[in-house]
Amino acid sequence: MLKCSYCGREYDDSARDCVQCGRSLGGEPLAEPAVGPNPSATPPSASSPWENIAVLEYEVEAEHLGAELTNRNIPHVMRSYHDSALDGLFQLSRGWGHVEAPREYKDAIVAILKDLREPRADS
Numbered sequence: 001m002l003k004c005s006y007c008g009r010e011y012d013d014s015a016r017d018c019v020q021c022g023r024s025l026g027g028e029p030l031a032e033p034a035v036g037p038n039p040s041a042t043p044p045s046a047s048s049p050w051e052n053i054a055v056l057e058y059e060v061e062a063e064h065l066g067a068e069l070t071n072r073n074i075p076h077v078m079r080s081y082h083d084s085a086l087d088g089l090f091q092l093s094r095g096w097g098h099v100e101a102p103r104e105y106k107d108a109i110v111a112i113l114k115d116l117r118e119p120r121a122d123s
Helices: 059-071 089-094 101-119
Strands: 050-056 077-080 097-102
Touching: 050 059, 050 101, 059 077, 059 097, 059 101, 097 101
Parallel strands: none
Antiparallel strands: 050 097, 077 097
16 A cells, blocks of 8 residues: 555555645655646645645535635635535535645635625625
8 A cells, every 4th residue: 555645645556646635656746736726826835734624515615715715825725525426415414525725824714714604794
């Protein structure tokens, strides 16, 4: 078994790249790691580990949060819990998915998500 040296996910011996963090299993980053919808955002670095920041309840919430994070140049990855084998049944119990980002952006992302979830008072 191979283990990703960055995120710790395990793979069989034939795997070459980690699907979770985008690194090759030899420890070298891929040419263009997937970082949210904005590929020009800062890729993950070994000095700032990525973590699950928050569970997202709906696809619309994920789209709005993703757009705001991209506008602020905050590196992130949106992970959907949709499973085509179960046709999204898993999402009913777990939510739409989650957002992953470097640890140092956690407070900013949580604050943005809180603003998105608060009802607006229309006067």
